[in-house]
């Protein structure tokens with residue numbers, strides 16, 4: 001059985017918090033690979049600022065240095081709101097030889113009761129939760145927990161910094177920073 005981790009996200013833009021949680025969970029849970037999976041439209045918050053094609057490209061650049069990291073574009077190709085239940089049903093059909101571990105920060109752990117078909121989804125994936133500043137890592141659902149260094153970093157803060165012309169150096173991989181500058185992303189609010 002292959003053990004595949006999935007880090008679903010908006011990646012608007014991807015940052016070092018994403019990379020660190022993916023690597024820590026990969027090692028702690030003995031995963032073969034982690035798929036970074038940009039959503040087309042996040043199900044629970046307003047639309048992304050950057051186009052899906054830019055978010056995919058930034059995710060590719062962010063993950064390029066890790067042979068265990070891949071970018072999966074199933075949700076951006078499907079369009080519409082990206083519900084994890086729909087995606088995981090497909091993954092389980094397409095990869096009967098794999099078991100899936102869906103990585104979420106504590107903000108998403110708190111939100112789990114509101115996910116589409118959460119009870120059925122729990123049959124399709126194992127959730128792995130990591131802590132996040134400002135949220136409680138506790139759930140009525142049987143999630144695994146992996147301890148990570150707490151990083152108070154978010155895509156929202158990075159977008160605000162860019163709009164204010166402040167530095168984002170070391171908050172995103174250098175290749176992502178260069179891409180953002182070249183494409184002039186997030187320059188206005």
Ligand SMILES: Nc1ncnc2c1ncn2[C@@H]1O[C@H](COP(=O)(O)OP(=O)(O)OP(=O)(O)O)[C@@H](O)[C@H]1O
Nearest residue numbers: 008009010011017104105108132151153154155156
């Ligand atoms: N610093 C962090 N610590 C722990 N988990 C995180 C962190 N940043 C993101 N995550 C988790 O990574 C997943 C994808 O996050 P997402 O791409 O939405 O980034 P974000 O920083 O939360 O974005 P935004 O600020 O735009 O809401 C979510 O499960 C989220 O909880």
Ligand SMILES: O=C(O)c1ccc[n+]([C@@H]2O[C@H](COP(=O)([O-])O)[C@@H](O)[C@H]2O)c1
Nearest residue numbers: 008009010039042043082083084115116
């Ligand atoms: O399926 C759902 O109902 C659902 C509700 C909230 C979030 N998710 C998924 O959780 C992942 C992180 O979400 P976000 O919005 O923080 O990027 C992403 O893959 C979303 O599609 C999924």
